[in-house]
Amino acid sequence: MKVIKTFFIRTYGCQMNELDSEILLTQLDSRGLKLAKSEQEADLIIFNTCSVRDLAEKKVLGKISEFKNDNKIIGIAGCMAMSLKDTLLKDYKYIDFILGTNDLLKINEILDDLQTKNIQINKTSENYDISIDNFFAKRNSPLKASISIIRGCNNFCSYCIVPFTRGREISRSKNSIIKEFKYLANLGYKEITLLGQNVNSYGKDFTDEKFLFSDLLYELNKIDGIERIRFMTSHPKDISIELMHAIKDLEKVCEFVHFPIQSGSNKILKKMNRKYTRESYLEKVNLLRQVVPNVAIGTDIIIGFPEETEEDFQDTFNLFKEVKYDTAFIFAYSPRRGTLASKWKDEIPKDIKNKRLQELLSLYHEILQEKYRSYVGDIRQVLVERLNKDQKMLKGRTKRFEKVIFEGKENLIGSLQNVKIESFNHQTLIGSLAKD
Ligand code: SF4
Structure with a gap:
């Protein structure tokens, strides 16, 4: 033993x-x-x-x-x-x-x-044990916590194993979510991230009442104590106008949408089984920006998917340039055993994948530098999270998820502060506490 x-x-x-x-x-x-x-x-x-x-x-x-x-x-x-x-x-x-x-x-x-x-x-049962929803875990951070609102995924993107490892979508009951949200608010948490492989599908499996993701946000926004609500991930095919309005109307809901395009080529999107086109995606981005002008948009992109030609890559590059993403996770494709795409030849040579990856990363870097330059002089509200790695400056994030560091006393951790942006360095804004 x-x-x-x-x-x-x-x-x-x-x-x-x-x-x-x-x-x-x-x-x-x-x-x-x-x-x-x-x-x-x-x-x-x-x-x-x-x-x-x-x-x-x-x-x-x-x-x-x-x-x-x-x-x-x-x-x-x-x-x-x-x-x-x-x-x-x-x-x-x-x-x-x-x-x-x-x-x-x-x-x-x-x-x-x-x-x-x-x-x-x-x-390793196949069926979800609903009692997990009523188990409130102790969190690693005293300030920020995640809550699962929907588990599993119904989308079967051709490269992804998640529907096979986490099963089909099951939305958590609104009462259970609200209870855990209040529990965390009472413990002094300031920011909650609502998690799901596709939060935009929340509630679509309820048979007894109509209560969708935007309805959940309106309910959670009423709860005292929590300052900020984030969510991820938003499948582009399912974002609704109601959700866009919720982001605009609700003061706690952060103006940041992780909205993964994966590829800018319609041919590749079809092979990926993403169920939208670049045109319908761009329409949604434009609508989102009309409704929430200050919104920051993030993405995931896979480079070198089977059959991706130079032209397909240029479609992705041009779409990236048009959307000007605020955050991006860009990966070179590698097949995942057990998925449909793993049956196709991974024929794009490594050096081509790397070249395309570098081109897109450089574009991303240029876009960020241009944006960050334009932020200098702005005042941003920051939730102060902790000491920065150097143990001297404080580190926090804006509602748009930008990382900000500035000088200040440790007792500001956990509070919202207005910070004047003075400079930037890679993906970090550097500022000082704004005078009242
Ligand atoms: S990539 Fe996302 S939406 Fe697609 S199957 Fe995987 S988890 Fe679902």
Whole structure:
């Protein structure tokens, strides 16, 4: 029997995984286990994994193998537990358990079993356990927290594994969300991010009442204590005019929409199964900017998708130039096992992918520099989050998600401050406290 007194959770991937790790941590904490500073110091290590890229999986497997000869309990949670549920335990005899995204509340049951039986345990049900919605995790940050409002995805983009690892969309009940929102407000949280693979689908699966994502925002905006509400991700095909108006009307809802285009070429969008065209996407961007003139727009882009020609890439480049994104995550395509796209030849050579990636990154950099130059002299409201890495300046974000650093006393952390922008450096605005 392995004695467990300490644990460590290594989290990979998206904000939903961060939240799932907080749910695991809270249960282990209630069990009386102590959080170790590193994997090396822990009796139990949980790798909460991401399956979005094959490379991410390889990294995790490499990391786990470092501990194969140690007398520790090793568990794999998250998307890899789901996508490799049939092989992981057979292929890696030193993994003690796998725990899927629908079974987060079974961690203590697993640990109890491991104390009495010398077996490998597989808890990876396909069906979502709704009681996870009523489990309020302790958060890592005292200021900002995420709340899951819809789990799973119905979209089946051809390159994406998420619908296979997290199942179909299930919206959380409005009462449960409001309860957790109030709970966090009472604890002094200032900013909440509403999470879902596609928040714009929220409520579409309710059969008893009509209550959509924009309705949820109007309800949450009434709750005292929370200063800011963010959300992600917004699938472009599903954004509604009601949501745009909610962003405009509600003072707590941040003017930032993560609105991933993925490609500017209609041919590639079709192959990706994104269910919109560049024209319909641009129409929505224009409408969003008409309704919310100050809105910041973010995107994800995949470069070098199968069959992407130079012309297709130019379509993406020109669309980027037209939209002038405020944030962008730009990746070179790599096939993900188990998806439709992985059956197609990944034929774009690495050097071409890299060249296109660099071109787009340079454009992004130029756009940001031009924007940031125009912000100098502006006064921006910043939620002060913490000391900057240098431990001297304070760091916070605007409602549009721009990072701002400025000099100030530590007791300002957690407050909203007006900061005058004086200069910038890469993706950081630098300013000073504005005089009243
Ligand atoms: S919308 Fe597409 S990319 Fe996003 S999670 Fe769903 S299938 Fe994946």
